[in-house]
Amino acid sequence: MLVRKALLLLATACSTLSAPILDKRQGGPTRGVSLGGWLVLEPWITPSIFQAYGPVGSIVDEYTLCQNDPNAGSVLQAHWSSWVTLGDFQKIASSGKGINTVRIPIGYWAFQKYGNDPYVQGAKEYLARALDWASQTGLKVWIDLHGAPLSQNGFDNSGQRTSSPQWTSGDTIGFTAGVLGQIAQEFGNHPAVSGVQLLNEPLTGSLPGGRAALENYYNQAYGAVRSSTGAPVVISDGFAAPSSWNGIIPDSIIDHHEYQVFSNGDVAMTAQQHVDQAYARAASWGQSDRTLICGEWTAAMTDCAAALNGYGIGARYDGTYSKPGETSYYVGSCATKNFIDQWDQGMKDTTRNYIQAQINAFEQHSQGWIFWNFKTEASAEWDFFRLLDNGVWP
Numbered sequence: 001m002l003v004r005k006a007l008l009l010l011a012t013a014c015s016t017l018s019a020p021i022l023d024k025r026q027g028g029p030t031r032g033v034s035l036g037g038w039l040v041l042e043p044w045i046t047p048s049i050f051q052a053y054g055p056v057g058s059i060v061d062e063y064t065l066c067q068n069d070p071n072a073g074s075v076l077q078a079h080w081s082s083w084v085t086l087g088d089f090q091k092i093a094s095s096g097k098g099i100n101t102v103r104i105p106i107g108y109w110a111f112q113k114y115g116n117d118p119y120v121q122g123a124k125e126y127l128a129r130a131l132d133w134a135s136q137t138g139l140k141v142w143i144d145l146h147g148a149p150l151s152q153n154g155f156d157n158s159g160q161r162t163s164s165p166q167w168t169s170g171d172t173i174g175f176t177a178g179v180l181g182q183i184a185q186e187f188g189n190h191p192a193v194s195g196v197q198l199l200n201e202p203l204t205g206s207l208p209g210g211r212a213a214l215e216n217y218y219n220q221a222y223g224a225v226r227s228s229t230g231a232p233v234v235i236s237d238g239f240a241a242p243s244s245w246n247g248i249i250p251d252s253i254i255d256h257h258e259y260q261v262f263s264n265g266d267v268a269m270t271a272q273q274h275v276d277q278a279y280a281r282a283a284s285w286g287q288s289d290r291t292l293i294c295g296e297w298t299a300a301m302t303d304c305a306a307a308l309n310g311y312g313i314g315a316r317y318d319g320t321y322s323k324p325g326e327t328s329y330y331v332g333s334c335a336t337k338n339f340i341d342q343w344d345q346g347m348k349d350t351t352r353n354y355i356q357a358q359i360n361a362f363e364q365h366s367q368g369w370i371f372w373n374f375k376t377e378a379s380a381e382w383d384f385f386r387l388l389d390n391g392v393w394p
Helices: 002-013 047-051 062-068 072-083 086-093 123-137 172-187 210-226 271-287 345-365 384-389
Strands: 030-034 101-107 140-147 193-197 233-236 253-257 292-296 368-371
Touching: 030 140, 062 072, 072 123, 086 123, 101 123, 101 193, 101 368, 123 140, 123 172, 140 172, 172 193, 172 210, 210 233, 233 292, 271 345, 345 368
Parallel strands: 030 101, 030 368, 101 140, 140 193, 193 233, 233 253, 253 292, 292 368
Antiparallel strands: none
């Protein structure tokens, strides 16, 4: 790609930057889907698990499920054994959409528990199974550490929803780097692995030690991975400008996430404005000194997916969002957004156009993309399989 060549020339010309080094297993542009909601629960992806406990109460994430349900192990084993199958890998590989990669989120607790945390172990065995399925179907795998002890972002996708994430405090940095060493030692040399992601979406502004602590962790975790494998290392930009990471772990891949649904301004945009923003935002990535992948994005132009903002928290789009210090206002109804059989032709067309615009923008301004998510129970805008089966995916 022309942009990639330009970045390589820039990196060569500047003595302070290093050209990206790609393991041959990366194999060119990445086009993928995430297997989210599997080895780390997310209530909006599999709401039935949480609805089984009745009205919103003390169980809002995987941490509190394990903490409050003595049968959590059985619940999780049933979920792990059914949410992703060999058939899903086969469907992804044969979709005809050029998908070559799956990104698999997993929590630290699958490898080692931290202190007295309540998490149930057992997910690691399913990761091993998934790598073999990937080999059978010709897909590559990013192993993504999605949850760190005490939470790296406060979101339920870290395993623990909290208003005060405390990862980077105490010994959590060294502990988490040790987990990456285990991942690299056990799985890093599997032929299906094309990336080991050091951590998903750390929010430095909310963490003790801020950006400096995250950089310290990245250096430790990178060393732990490199002690066992030459597999590509992936670092999240933590929602900062990708170029702000120039010169830091220079042979890593930058994972940038691009969503247009998590602010009042974003959900108020028209369909055409969403398309325009896709191109404008991707164009701003060009100053990064290395390979950059848009590792999460969606077909959604609203935050109507139930529990997307947290279990029991509403949506900005319909004005029901409520968190301390934050307000929302009504833009439109969420009534039909999550059910693709209720979409009119206009919504199908605008969604298809938005997906295509993002793919075009990402392939022009990065080295690939990974859609979030491969499937959901009831959130069609985020569901690759539903979009594919209903002819909406371009």
